[in-house]
Amino acid sequence: MQALDGIKVLDLSRTLAGPYSSMLLGDMGADIVKVEQPGKGDESRQFTPPAWNGESCYFLSSNRNKRSITIDLKTDEGREIVYKLAKEADVLIENFRTGALDKLGLGYEQLKELNPRLIYCSISGFGRTGPEKNRAGYDLLLQGYGGLMSITGEADRTPAKAGMSIVDLTTGMYAVYGILTALIARDKTEKGQFIDVSLLDGQISLLNHMATGYFATGKPAGRMGSAHPTLVPYQAFSAKDTDIILAVANNGLWEKCCRAMGWENLLEDSRFVTNDARVSNRAILIPMISERLAKLESEEIFDTLDAVGVPCGPIHTIDQVVNHPQVKAREMILEVEHPTVPNLKIPGFPVKLSDTPASLQKYPPLLGEHTEEILDQLGFSPEQIEELKIKRIIGDPVQKNYSLS
Template identity: 75%
Template sequence: MEALEGLKVLDLSRTLAGPFCTMLLGDMGADIIKVEKPGTGDETRRFTPPKWDGISAYYLASNRNKRSITIDMKSEEGKQLIYKMAKESDVFIENFRTGAMEKMGLGYEQLKKLNPRLIYCSISGFGRTGPEKNRAGYDLLLQGYGGLMSITGETGGSPVKTGMSLVDLTMGIFAAYGILTAVIARGKTGKGQFIDASLLDGQVSLLNFLVTSYFATGKPAGRMGSAHPTIVPYQAFSAKDMDIILAVPNDGLWAKCCQALNWEDLLTDPRFKTNEDRVTHRHELVYFISKRLSLLESKEIFACLDAAGVPCGPIHTIDQVVNHPHVLSREMILEVEHPIVKNLKMAGFPIKLSDTPASLKRHPPLLGEHTEEILSELGLFADDIEQLKQKHIVGEYKDFKSSI
């Protein structure tokens, strides 16, 4: 049994936040029907390089456990197909610009008349209300607009984006959280509802303690490199052979750290007695620690601190992470059978449920791979499907080239 078995999701989203959300739902057993534009599909199919056996790695990463159907949603007959699927779906998800779905006759108020139990999730850059609701929203834009880049980078340096699409990916998680919350609510009320999921709202939420700290002090946080605004030492340092992380979040661990590394002078120095003291005298302490760690091999540092129970570790590169014995033991790298891509591997399931675990059921679909299958489930016969193909209402799944 899978936790979300029986939950049908009609997915009109593209790019990353929406597809990542529906992949998470699909991993837990939901039936994800990915609706794409005939001929081109989700634009991430063309996000290259890199390609893997001719297919975009970007697309492959967020689209497992889905079925793909291609429909011309601007045509009246295509719209009728969407209506028919929406009537039988539990969840509808889209990430078009504000007002676009309503113009096509596919807005929430229009679809809930067909299916009052429908949960409609709308992902956008700035939300569906407010003065900026019509602005386009992309991860990079929101990393800047939402404050993330103002706190990312070295002190005195230029703003820096995170190395991954943090805004999009976290919104995918938030959207899945919202959808499942609405599913639970529907079990109590019998009614669906509208979910307004904004990339900006998600980013403001992630600012978390920095928001409260600003209102407490009147001062916005700035860029601090790898350092932490309220904990010291809690940052990257350079050992003799490599960069490492030293994370000492409380006074008890500070004492253990100093004892393990024979830093009795630092432990007894009144400037560094408490974390508040260490934050006040951050620059002096970081100078002392940096100088001392730079004389030691990382293995020596880790051996001493690991034995004392002090959090520390290397700064891994991506290749080191995905081949790490612990990551592999946690089954965080999946090997996926794919009709085109040989030895496809991707990041695994981040949540481990004891009784209803996530599972891999489907490879990232080729464009329109399941069009006939899905239309047949809607009750259309082979002749009906052929007519839709001839009218270009639905795309015809042919071969590998049609999926790129």
């Protein structure tokens, strides 16, 4: 058994934030029906390179545990199919521009008349209210707009974005949080509700102590590279052979670090006795530590500090971390049987439940792979399905020839 067995999700979203949220629900047992555009599909199917045997790695990473149906939403017949799906659904996820689905007759106010228990999760760049509600939003844009890039990178360099699509992915997680909360509420009220999740709101939430610090001081934080504004030493350093992380997060760890490394003179220096003092004298202390660590091999540093419980470690490349014994022990890389991608591997389930664990039920679907299966379950006859195909309301059962150029 899985926690979300029996929950039906109608996924009208594409690209990353929405598909990532529906994938997380599918991992926990929800039945995800992914609606895609005939002949083209989710635009992330075209996000290449890299591709793996003609399939977009971007798409493969965020669309397991789903069934794909292709429907032309601009046709009356296509919308009728969506109405039938929505009437049976527990959750709908969409990330169209503000007002776009309302114009198609697929907005929340319209669909809740068909299904009062429907939980309608709307994901957008800037939210469905406010002066910027009509703006399109993408991860890079919101990393800048939402303040993240102002605190990412070195102080004397151009602002940098996070290496992964952090805004999209965290927004997807917030969407799941909202959906699960709404499902619990529905158990009490018997009614669904509208959920408004935006990339901007999620990013403001992630500013966390940075935002509160600004309100306290009136000074916005700036770029500090890997350093931390309120903890020292807590950043990357260069050992003799490679770069490392040293995370001395409190005074107790500072004492352990200095004694283990033979830095008693630093421990006794009044400029570095407390964390407040170390922050104030960062410009003096960091070069002193850097000079000492640069003379030592990384493994020597790790062995010394691990022995006394001081957090430290390497800066892994992606190939190193995905093959690491700890990652393998945590089963964080899934090997997936896929009809066109042999030996497909994708990141696994980050939440481990003892009684209702996540599981891999379906590989990332080919475009329109489950169209006939889903329509059959809705009560369409083979003749009706064939007529929909002739009218191009739906695509072929499996579209293997979509463009990945």
